Amino acid sequence: MRQAFPVENIVLDRRREQQLRKQLYKELRRLIESRLLPSGSALPSTRVLASDLRVGRNTVIAAYDQLALEGYISTSLGMRPTVSGLPSVDVSPHERARLGISELSVRGQFMSRLPFHHGRPGVMAFHPGLPDADNFPFNTWSKLITRRTKLARTELFGSYFITGYPPLCEAIARYLGASRGVICSPEQIVITNGAQSAFDILARCLTDPGDTVWMEEPGYYGASAALASSGARLMPLHVDDDGWSLEPPATSPRAIFVTPSCHHPLGLTMSMEQRLNLIRLAREWNAWIIEDDYDSEYRFQGQPIPALQGLAPDSRVIFVGTFAKILFPAMRLGYMVVPAALRDSFVAALSSTGQFGPLITQAALADFINEGHLTRHLRRMRRIYAERRSYFIGLFERQLGAWMELRHMDSGIQLVGRFRTQVDDRAIANAAQIQGINVSPLSLQYRNPTRQSGLLMGFAASDQKTTRRAMQRLALIVENALG
Numbered sequence: 001m002r003q004a005f006p007v008e009n010i011v012l013d014r015r016r017e018q019q020l021r022k023q024l025y026k027e028l029r030r031l032i033e034s035r036l037l038p039s040g041s042a043l044p045s046t047r048v049l050a051s052d053l054r055v056g057r058n059t060v061i062a063a064y065d066q067l068a069l070e071g072y073i074s075t076s077l078g079m080r081p082t083v084s085g086l087p088s089v090d091v092s093p094h095e096r097a098r099l100g101i102s103e104l105s106v107r108g109q110f111m112s113r114l115p116f117h118h119g120r121p122g123v124m125a126f127h128p129g130l131p132d133a134d135n136f137p138f139n140t141w142s143k144l145i146t147r148r149t150k151l152a153r154t155e156l157f158g159s160y161f162i163t164g165y166p167p168l169c170e171a172i173a174r175y176l177g178a179s180r181g182v183i184c185s186p187e188q189i190v191i192t193n194g195a196q197s198a199f200d201i202l203a204r205c206l207t208d209p210g211d212t213v214w215m216e217e218p219g220y221y222g223a224s225a226a227l228a229s230s231g232a233r234l235m236p237l238h239v240d241d242d243g244w245s246l247e248p249p250a251t252s253p254r255a256i257f258v259t260p261s262c263h264h265p266l267g268l269t270m271s272m273e274q275r276l277n278l279i280r281l282a283r284e285w286n287a288w289i290i291e292d293d294y295d296s297e298y299r300f301q302g303q304p305i306p307a308l309q310g311l312a313p314d315s316r317v318i319f320v321g322t323f324a325k326i327l328f329p330a331m332r333l334g335y336m337v338v339p340a341a342l343r344d345s346f347v348a349a350l351s352s353t354g355q356f357g358p359l360i361t362q363a364a365l366a367d368f369i370n371e372g373h374l375t376r377h378l379r380r381m382r383r384i385y386a387e388r389r390s391y392f393i394g395l396f397e398r399q400l401g402a403w404m405e406l407r408h409m410d411s412g413i414q415l416v417g418r419f420r421t422q423v424d425d426r427a428i429a430n431a432a433q434i435q436g437i438n439v440s441p442l443s444l445q446y447r448n449p450t451r452q453s454g455l456l457m458g459f460a461a462s463d464q465k466t467t468r469r470a471m472q473r474l475a476l477i478v479e480n481a482l483g
């Protein structure tokens with residue numbers, strides 16, 4: 001189909017001093033360069049364009065002559081002018097073929113090999129740590145977003161409030177004080193694009209390449225990825241069923257990464273004694289503690305213990321939280337609680353890495369918290385998840401208990417099942433993926449060879465019917481793999 005000539009895109013201003021022929025020439029050149037007039041397309045005849053634009057025919061003739069002179073159009077007698085092909089640099093197949101991973105920096109190549117587990121839209125069954133989409137109050141959320149969008153003319157319009165929208169920082173500081181024993185002022189809250197961007201900023205701002213970071217083993221691969229990408233040397237802080245083994249590493253660390261309220265992936269809670277020991281060790285070394293508190297809102301057994309940050313407020317403990325689990329991951333909002341003296345140092349780091357949060361979403365989230373929707377949502381989801389969790393555990397033990405042992409975690413919205421014999425858990429997770437079951441291999445969480453094989457499984461995003469079907473399929477996959 002022939003494209004209509006975009007005459008409405010030509011703007012001529014008769015009040016300007018510049019001659020109309022010059023203006024028309026520039027407008028046509030702009031349309032050709034921006035490919036709005038593709039090569040080979042025909043321009044209108046001089047008579048038609050002059051009449052459409054209500055200018056003299058000579059004006060059009062002069063503009064066309066100039067374009068022809070510069071090679072933008074070609075003209076031949078009695079024919080309408082056509083747009084010429086614009087020059088471009090030829091890229092040889094050889095050059096194109098070389099554009100592989102090896103052309104990235106050493107860091108880029110390292111990062112391109114880091115393991116991640118994302119999932120696919122619609123494949124919710126057993127996705128670790130994924131909250132339930134069906135029970136999220138999307139109507140309320142969209143009303144709040146719409147309301148804030150309408151108010152975006154002024155303070156939500158530009159790149160302002162780099163460390164976070166003040167009413168949201170206030171709401172988070174209040175919430176953390178009441179629910180997690182975090183002791184901070186709103187000025188200590190720095191909003192990020194999810195916890196992952198906090199890890200990236202902290203890795204870059206707290207450590208230099210070659211510095212040692214004491215990282216949980218097994219531990220969250222997202223945090224290891226951010227720390228290792230910034231050049232840190234990761235030393236294992238071993239965690240097993242007995243807790244965190246605080247046997248100091250050979251080199252004193254610059255930072256320590258822990259998930260004390262719900263260890264990722266094993267789901268343990270760090271005892272008060274270990275917390276105090278860890279703070280003491282960090283103090284001796286002048287090391288930072290990065291405390292990742294990602295899903296402790298959902299606790300199903302055992303007593304919650306206040307955050308490390310609250311045991312040593314305004315010190316070297318940086319508390320990191322996220323809305324990925326209590327609301328949803330794609331919201332991409334998280335935060336860190338930093339020492340008051342350091343808050344302003346993060347403005348440039350957030351700006352240079354572009355990791356400051358979207359303001360309209362932040363404002364809507366502040367309303368969501370302040371108007372009581374978060375508390376109501378959490379109350380409702382705790383009840384739903386508790387039911388889903390016990391249903392999942394019952395089915396799992398009946399159908400997979402012969403091959404796998406389920407760890408009963410204190411909190412969180414995922415569980416770990418360990419194979420009773422050593423197997424290739426990645427192969428099993430891949431086979432499950434093909435059947436629409438999104439489990440993550442436990443070995444992915446280990447960086448060193450002493451791996452345990454198992455599966456990390458979420459129970460929150462699937463209702464009973466989905467859980468029943470997925471469990472049957474998973475049992476068949478495991479049975480086939482293990483005979």
Ligand SMILES: Cc1ncc(COP(=O)(O)O)c(C=O)c1O
Nearest residue numbers: 194195196220264294322324334
């Ligand atoms: C241990 C841990 N920390 C943090 C996060 C949250 O990351 P984000 O807020 O970047 O989605 C996750 C997400 O899965 C996690 O498993």
